[in-house]
Amino acid sequence: MMRHVEPAHRPRRIVRASTPIRVCDNGGWTDTRFARHGKVFNIGVAPGVEIEIRIHRRGALADRVLLHVVDYGDRYAFAPSALPGRHPLLEAAFDALPLPDDASLEVAVRSAVPAGCSTGTSASVTVALLGGLDALTPGRLDRSALAAAAHRIEAEALGVEPGVQDQLCAAFGGVNFIDVSPYPRARVSQLQVPRRVWAELDDRMLLAYLGRAHASSEVHEHVIAAMRTPTTESERLLDELRACAEDARDAVLAADLRALGRAMRRNHDAQESLHPALVSDDARTVIDVARACGALGWKVNGAGGPGGSMTILAGAGAGAGARDELAASLQAADRRFEVLPTKLSRSGLRVEQR
Numbered sequence: 001m002m003r004h005v006e007p008a009h010r011p012r013r014i015v016r017a018s019t020p021i022r023v024c025d026n027g028g029w030t031d032t033r034f035a036r037h038g039k040v041f042n043i044g045v046a047p048g049v050e051i052e053i054r055i056h057r058r059g060a061l062a063d064r065v066l067l068h069v070v071d072y073g074d075r076y077a078f079a080p081s082a083l084p085g086r087h088p089l090l091e092a093a094f095d096a097l098p099l100p101d102d103a104s105l106e107v108a109v110r111s112a113v114p115a116g117c118s119t120g121t122s123a124s125v126t127v128a129l130l131g132g133l134d135a136l137t138p139g140r141l142d143r144s145a146l147a148a149a150a151h152r153i154e155a156e157a158l159g160v161e162p163g164v165q166d167q168l169c170a171a172f173g174g175v176n177f178i179d180v181s182p183y184p185r186a187r188v189s190q191l192q193v194p195r196r197v198w199a200e201l202d203d204r205m206l207l208a209y210l211g212r213a214h215a216s217s218e219v220h221e222h223v224i225a226a227m228r229t230p231t232t233e234s235e236r237l238l239d240e241l242r243a244c245a246e247d248a249r250d251a252v253l254a255a256d257l258r259a260l261g262r263a264m265r266r267n268h269d270a271q272e273s274l275h276p277a278l279v280s281d282d283a284r285t286v287i288d289v290a291r292a293c294g295a296l297g298w299k300v301n302g303a304g305g306p307g308g309s310m311t312i313l314a315g316a317g318a319g320a321g322a323r324d325e326l327a328a329s330l331q332a333a334d335r336r337f338e339v340l341p342t343k344l345s346r347s348g349l350r351v352e353q354r
Contacts (some may be wrong), residue, residue, distance in 0.1 A: 011054035011106065016352045017132035018051070020044035020345035021113060022120035022169040023207055023301060024311040026267045027245025029274065030238055031163035031180045034227040038180040038238075040165040041248035041263075044173035045207065046345040047112035049124040051132045054106040061104040065094055068108040071115060089122055092157035093129045096149060100136050107132075113340055116213025118301040118308030120166030126150035127170040131349045143171040143349060144188070151184060161224060173348030175201075177249040197255045202344045204257065204296075204314040206323060210282045211336025214308030219277040240270040261296025261313045268299040278304030286310050286337060289329045293322070309340070 022042050030038025058064070063077040069087055078084050080099065083091040090109060099105065109129070111121055127150045134141050141149065147167035154162045164186050165178050175191040193201070227234055244267035251259035268287075272279040283300050287310075290298050294315035301309045314322045323339055330337035 011056050012103075013055045014354050015053040015055070015132050015135050016051065017053075017128040017135070018046075018350050019049050019124040019128040019131070019170040019348060020046050020173045021048040021117070021124050021342075022166050023309075023342070024205065024248070024264065024299065024313075025120075025165060025301060026248040026263055026299070027178075027241050028163065028165065028267075028302065029223075029271065030241050030245070031165045031178065031183070031186070032224075032227075033161055033183050034224055035180075035183065035238055037182055038163075038178075039242040039245040040163075040178040040180070041176065041245040041252075042165055042169045042178070043175050043201075043205065044169050044345045044348060045119075045205070045342040047342070048170070048345070049112070049121065049128045050110045051125075051128045052108045053132045053136070055100070055136065056104045056106060058102050058104050061106060064099060064104050066104070066106045067091070068106070070108055070110045088157045089126060089154060090129060092153045093126060093133065096153055097130060097133045098137060099133070103136070105136075113207075113309075114209060114213065116215060116307055117209060117340075118214040118303070119207070120169060120302065122154065123150055123162070123166035124170040126153055127167055127349055131171075131351050135351050135353060144168075146349065147171040148184070169348070171348045173345045175252060175344075177245065191249065191252055193252060194255070197252070198344065200257065201252070204322075205342075205344065206312040206314060206326060207301075207340045207342045208286050208290075208310045208312055208326075208330060209338050209340050210280070210286065210307055210309060211334065211338070212307040214302065214305060219275055219305050220303055223275050223278070234274075237270050237273055241267060244270060257313065258296055264297030264299045264311070264313060271300060271304055277306075280304075280306050282307075282334070282337075283310055285333055286312075286330065289333050289337075290326065293326050293329055295326075 025042040027040035064079050066077045068075045080094040150167040177189045180186045247263035290312045297313040327339040
């Protein structure tokens with residue numbers, strides 16, 4: 001039986017874990033089971049997700065786990081053997097890794113971006129939570145193993161068909177090229193970006209929120225169903241998406257941000273060709289604003305569809321002024337739109353203890 005509780009005891013130890021979120025996912029859709037193999041380019045940005053685990057003696061709390069999902073204002077206690085189903089993805093993490101026999105856990109989960117932002121936030125949360133829980137017992141899972149475990153949890157707890165790129169970006173951070181072959185096996189290559197190029201990319205890469213949460217829809221089911229029975233056209237589009245990931249990788253390694261913008265636009269067009277509804281009317285409005293402001297590239301984040309966010313690569317002379325101009329122009333077009341404050345993150349999962 002669940003109860004809302006407030007802990008009355010000081011914790012023995014505190015573990016904090018954080019992960020970035022994912023933007024600019026060229027090659028998305030190819031990292032899925034129905035694509036069979038894929039290539040993805042993506043970038044980790046912060047702030048992302050933060051987890052705090054306060055470890056109490058067993059019996060100090062109402063149950064083994066007291067979970068506080070800060071962004072939803074939800075706080076409740078449960079036992080890992082009897083998951084209540086209020087936040088299935090989070091709860092499943094406590095069932096995936098053994099908890100210390102002598103401990104009860106008070107866990108707070110926070111995200112710096114709105115729910116449904118299409119930036120792989122659910123994967124970032126799961127990787128951070130698993131990383132924090134893994135620190136409580138002897139032995140450590142490496143980043144690849146944590147990403148794989150987070151992917152399994154999402155597929156099993158939510159009954160969806162997630163790709164593998166979001167968990168890997170959360171675990172590794174930085175600028176990544178991910179080779180998926182065969183699904184779900186993946187090899188991550190972290191691009192060694194010179195400091196000058198990193199700073200320029202950091203200035204120019206913007207995250208534009210469309211003002212409402214993204215939700216999986218019938219559109220996604222339609223695309224998935226079509227890909228389960230491959231056609232010449234669907235295979236062509238998947239190959240185009242894979243090529244866009246390679247082009248984005250090559251552009252960054254060559255310090256050619258104009259080429260990166262072209263790869264983003266090509267990826268966006270290929271994604272829209274999978275199904276026109278993957279690019280919403282709101283996204284088209286953002287593109288019009290971005291183009292008018294001199295942006296080099298843009299793409300819908302994640303799988304696409306209503307709501308969510310877009311990655312925009314601003315043009316020359318970017319920086320605070322360009323961000324302000326774009327933010328003001330987006331607000332003028334629709335007051336729901338906003339540029340979220342983000343910075344490129346060289347680090348992926350980080351775990352600290354005290």
